[in-house]
Amino acid sequence: MWFLFSLLTALAWGGADLFYKRGSDPDDRYSHLKIVIMVGLVMGLHATGYMLIKGIQFDPIEIVRYLPVSALYILSMTIGYVGLRYIELSIASPVQNSSGAMTAVLLFIFFPQDLGIFDILGVAIVTIGVITLAILEKKIQNQVLRSQSQQIDKKYQIGVLAITFPILYAIFDGLGTFADGIYLDELQLISEDAALIAYEYTFLICAVVSFIFLKVKRVKFNVFSERDKGTAAILETAGQFFYVFAMAKNAIIAAPLIASYSIFSVILSRIFLKEKLSRTHYIIIAIVMLGIAVLGIADEL
Numbered sequence: 001m002w003f004l005f006s007l008l009t010a011l012a013w014g015g016a017d018l019f020y021k022r023g024s025d026p027d028d029r030y031s032h033l034k035i036v037i038m039v040g041l042v043m044g045l046h047a048t049g050y051m052l053i054k055g056i057q058f059d060p061i062e063i064v065r066y067l068p069v070s071a072l073y074i075l076s077m078t079i080g081y082v083g084l085r086y087i088e089l090s091i092a093s094p095v096q097n098s099s100g101a102m103t104a105v106l107l108f109i110f111f112p113q114d115l116g117i118f119d120i121l122g123v124a125i126v127t128i129g130v131i132t133l134a135i136l137e138k139k140i141q142n143q144v145l146r147s148q149s150q151q152i153d154k155k156y157q158i159g160v161l162a163i164t165f166p167i168l169y170a171i172f173d174g175l176g177t178f179a180d181g182i183y184l185d186e187l188q189l190i191s192e193d194a195a196l197i198a199y200e201y202t203f204l205i206c207a208v209v210s211f212i213f214l215k216v217k218r219v220k221f222n223v224f225s226e227r228d229k230g231t232a233a234i235l236e237t238a239g240q241f242f243y244v245f246a247m248a249k250n251a252i253i254a255a256p257l258i259a260s261y262s263i264f265s266v267i268l269s270r271i272f273l274k275e276k277l278s279r280t281h282y283i284i285i286a287i288v289m290l291g292i293a294v295l296g297i298a299d300e301l
Contacts, residue, residue, distance in 0.1 A: 014264025040207020083165025100259025
């Protein structure tokens with residue numbers, strides 16, 4: 001089931017990326033905090049509903065136990081939200097999701113295990129595809145910026161600061177996913193349900209703090225008018241639900257597969273944000289899809 005959960009996570013987060021981008025305002029310095037509020041609100045509601053429906057007895061101390069993982073994830077996501085104001089989604093998403101390769105390497109180094117040939121081949125194909133896509137996107141964007149003399153939309157400007165955000169995201173997200181692999185799979189320090197609820201309530205706390213901050217700053221914010229951010233938050237939460245169970249079953253393989261959600265982000269960004277795809281893009285996407293198929297075969301063997 002880890003393969004299905006990983007694929008559902010990738011699909012949900014790929015869609016979330018699209019709506020994050022649509023909901024990001026380059027002229028709004030608090031845009032990232034508004035996204036945090038929306039995601040935290042939806043996650044808090046989901047955690048409460050999930051706990052009540054399943055009759056889970058949740059100990060608040062689990063929030064503290066899982067805090068190192070939650071903190072790394074929330075920090076990486078907030079950095080990613082800031083970066084989406086200044087860089088194309090088709091570049092940001094592949095760069096950010098090179099974290100999957102980092103996670104797999106760290107887990108293999110610290111928790112060696114026997115992997116089948118299809119597992120290794122699938123992870124290698126997916127990882128190489130995602131990283132190649134990031135390199136290609138950056139190269140193309142540099143060429144476009146050099147050839148165009150007209151004013152470039154702030155949302156798509158590329159510079160040292162802009163590309164720094166997805167790189168920082170990749171580092172913190174990779175460390176968070178590595179820690180998650182330890183907590184959920186390798187050492188089993190916490191159950192899947194407890195991890196999910198702890199993370200979502202931690203995000204809710206961050207949302208409350210962000211909301212109070214905006215009120216102090218007298219920044220206007222209406223939850224019901226933030227449709228794109230709300231849709232992104234729902235997809236983010238859905239992905240998180242499947243993610244926890246995928247990581248608990250096979251973290252070292254699930255992490256790189258989930259990182260392929262950048263491929264779905266690129267496809268959706270081309271369809272809805274009108275960011276063009278070249279023939280090379282399609283080739284890379286096909287390669288990554290092949291890698292995903294190989295991992296699917298490995299799961300059935």
